[in-house]
Amino acid sequence: MQAMETRVTKMLGIQYPIIQGGMAWVADHDLAAAVSEAGGLGLIGGANAPGEVVREEIRKAKKMTDKPFGVNVMLLSPHADDVAKVVVEEGIKVVTTGAGNPEKYMEMWKAAGIKVITVVASVALAKRMEKYGADAVVAEGTESGGHIGEATTMTLVPQVADAVSIPVIAAGGIADGRGIAAAFMLGAEAVQIGTRFVVAKESNVHENYKQRIIKAKDIDSAVTGRTHGHPIRCLRNKMTREYLKLEQEGKSFEELEYLTLGSLRKAVQEGDINEGTVMAGQIAGMIQKEQTCREMIEEMAAQAEALLKR
């Protein structure tokens, strides 16, 4: 796999330049361990979970793999301070952050020898993170599922790659070897993949959620919360129709929160894909089947390598 060796694979000690997204309610110890065992970097998603819950997830993953895995600290979480400490106490080697600016934790993480990878949606934040000591950035395009920025992967990745010297990891709209090869052409040295791993055999999301992604068409994606500055990409359903209608009528964020509060959990765990939030990226339309993480990673890496050699 020489062609796929980059500063990111060397820094993280992984075989393939493929990082799993730290998805809220989805990225648990089973998924993270499976991705790491297959040669990528698995991530446990801290999401809104309390520190002790994340600690348990970390301990379970450690029992399943000796390979490196990381933790995503979701910065909007009320428990972010606790999770930030737990990763240090548990000897985690790689942390990714999302949905905010992690500056206040950087010194503590760097002192603990943690590789810090911040998810950014703009050149400005990428430059700032480099200045604060980030080891790499994930340039996440608006094609991604969940909480998103405005710039597309196609435009963001090369601009971030030009602006910083640390490695850039591309995310948003990538789910096969073509996407990985394209990201490399744009200047990325690894990719972060979320949506495809949601339908992995090792993913514990409800079967209805997996089937909704597998059945999704190219144009099934919707973004709620744009008018309130909390844009969330998910698959169209009863919830998004109602949300977007009320949003258009000028309802406030507080009035609409009841539609999304806890609704990701409702979709992921209870399988309520009509009233729940089915977060997924725009590439959901291309995802056709459930496979093991190993099958997905080996297939994507082989395809990318063949394309990059051409």
Ligand code: TUI
């Ligand atoms: O974080 C994500 N994606 C997420 S987090 C999430 S959980 C959640 N659920 C409901 C409401 C809110 C969150 C679901 N999906 N991706 C990484 C990401 N970070 N995308 C965009 C950003 C971002 C945006 C603005 C990072 C920093 C930022 O500005 C920070 C600043 O202070 O300048």
